[in-house]
Amino acid sequence: MNAREEIDRLTEKLKMYQDKYYKEGISLIPDSEYDRLSDHLAALEREHPDLQHPDSPTKRVGSDLTNDFPEVRHTIPVLSLDKAYSDGAVLDFFNRSIQKEGGLLSFAAEEKIDGISMVLYYEKGVLVRAVTRGNGEIGNDVTPNIMTMPSVPLSLPESIDIAVRGEVYLGKEDFLRLNEAETDESKRAANPRNLAAGTVRRQKSSEARRVPLTIFCYEGFWDDKDSTPQDHLHILAKLKALGFRINPHLAFFSSDAETARRKLDEAGLDGEAYAFSDIDGFIRKKAEERAGLPYEIDGLVFKINELDVRERFGYTEHHPRWAIAYKFDAPQAEARLLGITVQVGRTGRITPVAEITPTKLGGSTIRRATLHNQEYIDELELAIGDTVSISKRGDVIPAVENVIEKNTDGNTVYRLPHDCPCCHTPIVQVGGLQFCPDYDCPDQVKGRISYFASADQMDIETLGPKTVALLYDAGILKGIEDIYTADFTAAASLPGMGEKSIGQLEKGIRESLSRPFVTVLSSLGVAEIGRKTAQMLVENGFDSIDRILEAADLKDPSAFASIPGFGSVMGERIIEAFSSPRLRETIEALRKAGLHLDAASDQVEEKAEDQVFSGQVWCITGSFKAFNPRSKALREIEKRGGRTVSSVTSKTTHLLAGEGGGSKRKEAERLGVQIVTEEEFLSAIGAGTERGEDGQLLLF
Ligand code: IVH
Numbered sequence: 001m002n003a004r005e006e007i008d009r010l011t012e013k014l015k016m017y018q019d020k021y022y023k024e025g026i027s028l029i030p031d032s033e034y035d036r037l038s039d040h041l042a043a044l045e046r047e048h049p050d051l052q053h054p055d056s057p058t059k060r061v062g063s064d065l066t067n068d069f070p071e072v073r074h075t076i077p078v079l080s081l082d083k084a085y086s087d088g089a090v091l092d093f094f095n096r097s098i099q100k101e102g103g104l105l106s107f108a109a110e111e112k113i114d115g116i117s118m119v120l121y122y123e124k125g126v127l128v129r130a131v132t133r134g135n136g137e138i139g140n141d142v143t144p145n146i147m148t149m150p151s152v153p154l155s156l157p158e159s160i161d162i163a164v165r166g167e168v169y170l171g172k173e174d175f176l177r178l179n180e181a182e183t184d185e186s187k188r189a190a191n192p193r194n195l196a197a198g199t200v201r202r203q204k205s206s207e208a209r210r211v212p213l214t215i216f217c218y219e220g221f222w223d224d225k226d227s228t229p230q231d232h233l234h235i236l237a238k239l240k241a242l243g244f245r246i247n248p249h250l251a252f253f254s255s256d257a258e259t260a261r262r263k264l265d266e267a268g269l270d271g272e273a274y275a276f277s278d279i280d281g282f283i284r285k286k287a288e289e290r291a292g293l294p295y296e297i298d299g300l301v302f303k304i305n306e307l308d309v310r311e312r313f314g315y316t317e318h319h320p321r322w323a324i325a326y327k328f329d330a331p332q333a334e335a336r337l338l339g340i341t342v343q344v345g346r347t348g349r350i351t352p353v354a355e356i357t358p359t360k361l362g363g364s365t366i367r368r369a370t371l372h373n374q375e376y377i378d379e380l381e382l383a384i385g386d387t388v389s390i391s392k393r394g395d396v397i398p399a400v401e402n403v404i405e406k407n408t409d410g411n412t413v414y415r416l417p418h419d420c421p422c423c424h425t426p427i428v429q430v431g432g433l434q435f436c437p438d439y440d441c442p443d444q445v446k447g448r449i450s451y452f453a454s455a456d457q458m459d460i461e462t463l464g465p466k467t468v469a470l471l472y473d474a475g476i477l478k479g480i481e482d483i484y485t486a487d488f489t490a491a492a493s494l495p496g497m498g499e500k501s502i503g504q505l506e507k508g509i510r511e512s513l514s515r516p517f518v519t520v521l522s523s524l525g526v527a528e529i530g531r532k533t534a535q536m537l538v539e540n541g542f543d544s545i546d547r548i549l550e551a552a553d554l555k556d557p558s559a560f561a562s563i564p565g566f567g568s569v570m571g572e573r574i575i576e577a578f579s580s581p582r583l584r585e586t587i588e589a590l591r592k593a594g595l596h597l598d599a600a601s602d603q604v605e606e607k608a609e610d611q612v613f614s615g616q617v618w619c620i621t622g623s624f625k626a627f628n629p630r631s632k633a634l635r636e637i638e639k640r641g642g643r644t645v646s647s648v649t650s651k652t653t654h655l656l657a658g659e660g661g662g663s664k665r666k667e668a669e670r671l672g673v674q675i676v677t678e679e680e681f682l683s684a685i686g687a688g689t690e691r692g693e694d695g696q697l698l699l700f
Contacts, residue, residue, distance in 0.1 A: 054152035062205030068663035070647030115169030150211035161223035232269035314565020346447030481589030552578035613642030622661030
């Protein structure tokens with residue numbers, strides 16, 4: 001028998017033993033015999049690496065080679081979930097969705113596993129990559145570690161391209177056992193999630209294998225849209241049939257329990273069937289069952305079942321609009337409400353903010369929390385001096401949850417003022433929200449300018465909110481359009497300004513002239529148009545401001561409403577915003593200043609740049625003095641025609657190496673990739689640095 005035949009035969013045989021063992025719990029041969037065969041196959045594979053099968057059972061064993069988890073870009077949106085903290089909020093989500101769709105919907109309810117989010121990518125039925133969620137766009141490739149998990153199929157019974165999302169977790173008992181066995185106390189993990197996270201990132205997969213991680217899969221994305229099952233239940237059924245591990249604790253909600261049961265049956269799935277009105281009982285029951293589960297859950301996930309509806313609802317930048325996570329418990333603390341301040345945002349929205357006694361919660365000290373609007377205050381029956389419970393929603397945003405004890409000062413429920421606290425114009429109600437209707441309200445104008453100049457928008461480095469306020473109060477900046485026409489020399493006498501910072505400011509403003517159209521569009525401050533919406537508009541044919549203005553003139557919301565995820569209300573709002581004479585004046589002023597108001601002009605500009613890095617492939621590692629965040633360095637490379645990649649391969653031509661940065665540098669040395677220091681890079685792009693007033697290094 002030649003090597004190929006022997007490798008094929010052993011692979012086949014060991015795969016069969018594994019399947020029997022992991023899927024049916026049947027051991028066909030003694031462990032020692034299995035290990036012997038597996039070692040033999042591994043040795044043959046080392047001798048003939050090209051003959052190794054991509055789903056070889058030896059990959060389950062792991063290796064002692066160091067993993068360096070290269071960064072890779074996801075090919076599906078890997079978003080988080082919007083959160084709800086009460087059964088009312090979940091019911092609200094059901095009702096809102098049904099109303100928006102204008103027809104009946106069903107919802108799947110799943111346990112929200114407290115583990116590590118993972119995307120498994122299969123090509124032609126073979127697992128090619130397992131990638132962590134990362135920032136939702138780029139995650140770490142942890143394939144060798146995930147391949148050691150028996151619950152992750154290395155190959156599928158069908159030759160399909162599919163991405164599967166799931167949660168990798170460690171059972172409670174396994175966690176306790178492993179943690180107790182750990183003699184070094186400093187190495188003990190605080191909870192199963194942390195131990196699972198550490199394991200997923202272990203440098204040696206042979207060690208990751210020792211921790212019995214497992215996975216529940218809950219979403220599938222088919223490359224071939226025609227093969228996509230019709231709804232969520234059928235996706236789960238299909239994933240199960242393909243060999244993925246699905247959480248059996250599934251519940252399903254329809255207008256009545258019989259319909260829910262029928263749909264579960266049709267998909268061939270076991271699960272509990274409920275009517276929408278059962279929601280509070282269901283949540284209570286799950287909360288009671290939680291402690292008895294063999295794994296940790298931190299909530300429940302409710303998802304619209306129908307896929308065409310999901311597509312219509314679309315996504316925000318952070319979460320799908322077709323799902324919501326009910327979180328069991330946000331950590332809470334007690335505080336006293338000292339007062340309520342009222343803020344005016346850039347869109348005129350009035351937001352009451354609770355000023356509370358400084359309170360430690362989840363590792364930080366909280367002094368303020370948003371109260372959203374009058375309705376929220378009324379619901380809490382909140383008065384100044386009350387003792388309240390506060391939480392961190394989504395583990396970050398402080399919120400006032402409840403009144404624990406009423407004040408004894410005789411204060412009654414707080415009411416927002418009738419007039420804008422900034423410009424004293426009477427406040428108006430829109431929906432349940434309060435707005436200052438005066439476009440020229442100083443707080444709104446300052447907010448609009450600061451937003452326009454912020455790092456995520458036009459990125460005018462030295463034009464932060466403080467400088468904006470200073471320039472506005474001095475009468476130098478009265479609106480966005482003034483940024484490009486104002487004479488800043490008059491600002492030299494303002495506190496903290498000086499000639500040098502004015503030079504910086506003017507340079508930042510000049511540079512912002514080259515921002516692409518999509519950035520200009522999202523920077524205008526139209527409430528509905530953030531980065532993602534702007535991108536969608538451009539991708540769907542609205543690739544110049546004139547196209548948008550023309551569509552607004554026609555007053556036909558369907559022009560916008562037909563864009564996936566937009567809807568007619570959004571269409572109407574966009575038309576209303578772009579019909580405003582004030583916004584149109586601003587746009588015309590920006591056009592005069594030479595900003596890109598047309599996607600076609602973006603390319604012309606790019607070509608005009610000095611393409612010194614054209615044909616080169618750059619990777620970056622470590623941290624930098626002049627490029628913080630690091631993406632700034634990437635931008636400099638791309639502007640000059642270079643391509644940027646997230647890992648060093650034989651195709652990489654340059655590695656820009658900052659401080660720190662280990663494995664990429666080693667790989668670059670090994671492959672003979674040119675390593676460039678920050679200083680060398682700065683001189684290559686013809687830039688120098690100097691310190692700004694806040695001590696940060698600035699490019700010039
Ligand atoms: S669905 C677009 N289902 O919770 C699909 N997520 O807080 C969005 N999670 O990042 C995810 N169990 O890692 C979904 N049954 C479940 C889940 C689940 C746990 C995690 C997931 C997500 C996070 C959001």
